[in-house]
Amino acid sequence: MRAVRYTRTGGPEVLETVELPEPQPGPGEVAVDVTHAGVHFADVMFRRGQFPIDLPAVPGLQVAGTVAALGEGVTGLRVGQPVAAVPLGFGGHAERVVAGALTTVPLEGELAALAPATAAATAVNATTAVGTLRGAARITAGDRVLVTAASGALGTLLGQLARALGAALVVGAASTLERAERAVAAGGFDHGLPYGELARHTPDLTGGAGFDVVIDSVGGDLRGQVAPLLAVLGRHVVIGNAADHDLTLAANQVWYDSFTLAGYNLGGVAARRPDLFRAHLEEGLRLVADGTLRQEVEEIGWSDVARAHALLEERRGSGAYVLRVR
Ligand SMILES: NC(=O)c1ccc[n+]([C@@H]2O[C@H](COP(=O)([O-])OP(=O)(O)OC[C@H]3O[C@@H](n4cnc5c(N)ncnc54)[C@H](OP(=O)(O)O)[C@@H]3O)[C@@H](O)[C@H]2O)c1
Known part of the structure; x- marks a missing residue:
C-alpha cells in the first residue's frame, strides 16, 4: 500500500511516499481502507521530534474511509461500512490503517451526511473542542x-x-x-x-x-x-x-x-477513559454533521503533504489539510 513515512525526525523534507505492507487488525481493532486523511498539528510535533515516536513512523491521526477487516472480538461494525477513525498510534496517511474499534465511528444515521473529507479534517479537533470546553x-x-x-x-x-x-x-x-x-x-x-x-x-x-x-x-x-x-x-x-x-x-x-x-x-483521556474519549468523539462529529462546528477543508495530494506540514509549522496555515488517499 502507499503511505507517507519518515525514518528520522526533522523538517518536512523527512517525509517520503513509499510502498509498505498492509497492517493487520489485532484484537479489538479495525482495519480501515482510507479515502481521506487529515493532516494535524500533532503530525508536525511528532515529525519534528517534539515527542518520542518509534521509527520509522507513518503520520496520520484522523481518517475517513470504509471498514476493510475486523479484529478479534469487534462487534457493532461491519466490512464495507463508511467510518471516521482516530488511529491513536498514527498511521493514517496510508491506503490502509488500523484503529481501535472504540475510536472508529460509523458515518451512518445522524452522521450519514458528514462528508468524509470533513470528518477526516475534524475528528481530532472536534473531539478536543468538546473535551476541552465541557x-x-x-x-x-x-x-x-x-x-x-x-x-x-x-x-x-x-x-x-x-x-x-x-x-x-x-x-x-x-x-x-x-x-x-x-x-x-x-x-x-x-x-x-x-x-x-x-x-x-x-x-x-x-x-x-x-x-x-x-x-x-x-x-x-x-x-x-x-x-x-x-x-x-x-x-x-x-x-x-x-x-x-x-x-x-x-x-x-x-x-x-x-x-x-x-x-x-486527547491521547491521555483515550488511554485512561476510552468511554469518555468515545463520548467526546461522537459528540464532536455530531456537532460537525449538524453544522454547529464548521471547518474550511483543503484537499491535497500525496506530493503536497510536506507542504502542508511546512504551512502549519510556519504559522501560515489556513483551513484543514486533508490528503485525498484514493
Ligand atoms: N490537547 C489535545 O488533546 C490537543 C488536541 C488537538 C490539538 N491540540 C493542540 O492545539 C494546538 C492547535 O492545533 P490545531 O489543530 O489548531 O493546529 P493549527 O491549525 O496548525 O494551528 C496551530 C496554531 O498554533 C499557533 N502557534 C503558536 N505558536 C506556534 C508555533 N511555534 N508554531 C506553529 N504554530 C504556532 C498558530 O497560531 P498563531 O500564529 O496565531 O499563534 C497556529 O494557528 C496545537 O498546539 C495542538 O497540538 C491539542
Missing part, C-alpha cells in the same frame, strides 16, 4: 472565554463551540491582526486580537472582571501573558504547547491568585 473548562452559559491560536483548525472550532454552549463573550487571539481577523470570519468569535493587544483590551471587553476561561494551546511566553487575564476563580485550560517551550508555574500561584489550572489531552 470536560476541562466546565464551561457554563454566560462565561467570558479567551481562545489562543484562534485562527488555527482547533481554535476555530473552540470559538464556535464556546458560542454554541452559551458563552457571553468569545475572544480569539492570534499572532497577527490578520490571523485574528481570520478567526472572527470563521464564526464564533465576537472579537479578534493580536496577542500583544490582549492586556490592553481585556479590562474593557470583560467589564474589568477578566476571562472566566482561557484556552491555552500555545504555551511558552504567551502562557505567562494570558494567566493574569483570568477572572477570580477563572479556569486556565492548558491543551498544547505549539511554541515547544513550557512555562514553570509555582503551585502556590494557583492559591494566591484564586484560579483553576486544568488540562485536556
